[in-house]
Amino acid sequence: MGNVVARCQERSYLFALTMAESYLLPGQLWPRLLAQSDHALKTGALQPITTAVTTLEVGEINFVVRILTQIHRKKIITEHQHRQKINPFLPYDADLFVGHFSPTHLGLLNKFKVVDQHLLIVTREFEDQQSPLTLGDFGVAVQVLEEKEGLVFYNSGPKAGASQPHRHLQWIPFPLVENGQKFPLADHFIQAKNLPFKTAIAPLTMDVINDADGGKICYQIYQDLLQQLGLQTAGGAKPHPYNLLMTREFLAIVPRSQESYQDIEVNALGFAGGLLVRNQQQLELLQQLGPWQLLQKVGIAQ
Numbered sequence: 001m002g003n004v005v006a007r008c009q010e011r012s013y014l015f016a017l018t019m020a021e022s023y024l025l026p027g028q029l030w031p032r033l034l035a036q037s038d039h040a041l042k043t044g045a046l047q048p049i050t051t052a053v054t055t056l057e058v059g060e061i062n063f064v065v066r067i068l069t070q071i072h073r074k075k076i077i078t079e080h081q082h083r084q085k086i087n088p089f090l091p092y093d094a095d096l097f098v099g100h101f102s103p104t105h106l107g108l109l110n111k112f113k114v115v116d117q118h119l120l121i122v123t124r125e126f127e128d129q130q131s132p133l134t135l136g137d138f139g140v141a142v143q144v145l146e147e148k149e150g151l152v153f154y155n156s157g158p159k160a161g162a163s164q165p166h167r168h169l170q171w172i173p174f175p176l177v178e179n180g181q182k183f184p185l186a187d188h189f190i191q192a193k194n195l196p197f198k199t200a201i202a203p204l205t206m207d208v209i210n211d212a213d214g215g216k217i218c219y220q221i222y223q224d225l226l227q228q229l230g231l232q233t234a235g236g237a238k239p240h241p242y243n244l245l246m247t248r249e250f251l252a253i254v255p256r257s258q259e260s261y262q263d264i265e266v267n268a269l270g271f272a273g274g275l276l277v278r279n280q281q282q283l284e285l286l287q288q289l290g291p292w293q294l295l296q297k298v299g300i301a302q
Helices: 002-022 029-043 072-082 134-148 184-191 206-210 213-227 268-272 280-289 291-298
Strands: 051-058 061-068 095-101 105-109 120-123 150-155 168-173 200-205 242-246 250-255 276-279
Touching: 002 134, 002 200, 029 095, 029 105, 029 168, 029 276, 051 150, 051 280, 051 291, 061 280, 105 150, 105 206, 120 206, 134 168, 134 213, 184 250, 206 213, 213 242, 213 250, 268 276, 268 291, 276 280, 280 291
Parallel strands: 061 276
Antiparallel strands: 051 061, 095 105, 105 120, 120 168, 150 168, 150 242, 200 250, 242 250
16 A cells, blocks of 8 residues: 555656646746747747837837738737637647746747737636736746846736737836837836826835745735725626736736727737827827827826
8 A cells, every 4th residue: 555655646746847847947938938939930820010110209208109010910810719709828829839837827929929029928727817816927927027027017808908808918028119218108117106097006126026925925016006096896806907017126007997099909018108009090190199198098097
C-alpha cells in the first residue's frame, strides 16, 4: 500500500513539475513575444491593422490619433463571431500563443494589432468580461509588468470598448509611439492631476510590483477604487462599466457611460491619450470636438 501511495505522490509531483515547466519563466516573456510575432506574421495568423498616425496638440498634451488607412475586417469578423457565438480564445489559435502564465491564465498575441507586441492576458477557461476582476488577473498583470515596462489595460464590457465577452486584459510596451513619452497622459496619471473625466488613481511602486504579494496588493487597491467610485453592485453582480489602466507607477479606474460618441469609439487606450478613428471625416470631427470633450462624453464629466 505504501508503494502505491508513493507512486501516486511521485506522479502528482511529476505532473506538477511538468505543468510548472510549461509556464513562462522570468525573462522569457519578451523573447517569446518577439519570436511568436515573427512566426505569426509569416503564417498570416497575425493581421496588423494599418494606420496613419497624427497628433492633436491640446495645451501641453499631444494626443496620439491613429487613422485607419483601409476598411479593416476586424469588425466584420467580430460581428460574425458574436452571431455564431464563436469564442476566438477557446480554443485559441496556436500560432498566436505566447505561453502559459499560471494554471488560470495564458498569453496570446492580439490578432488585429495596431501596436507591435500587443499581448492579451486571457483566462484559460471562460470567464465573463463584465464580472469583477480576480486575484489571479492581478497576479498575472503584476508578473507582466515586472518582466517588461508597459501599460496593462482592461475594458470591462461593451460600454467600455470590449469586443469579446471572454475575460482578457491587455498589455502594450512603452512608448505608445516611437520617439515619444510613455503615453500622452502619463504625467496626469502618475502625478494624479485633475482630469476632466471622473477617475480614481492609486500610486504604485516597483517595490509593490516586485513583492511576492504584489498581485494581492493591487487586487485590494482595485476593490478599493471600485468602492470609491461607486461602481460595485450589490450581491457580487457585475460592476458598472469602467476602464482600468495600470503601470509600474499607478493603478487607475475610469467609469464609462457609453462606448462611443458621435460614432467615435473609445476603449481604455483613449484615456491614456491614444485614439483611433475610422477615416478622415472622423478625424475632422475629433478635431472640432476636441479629445477632452470626447473622453468626457464616453466617460463621466467631472
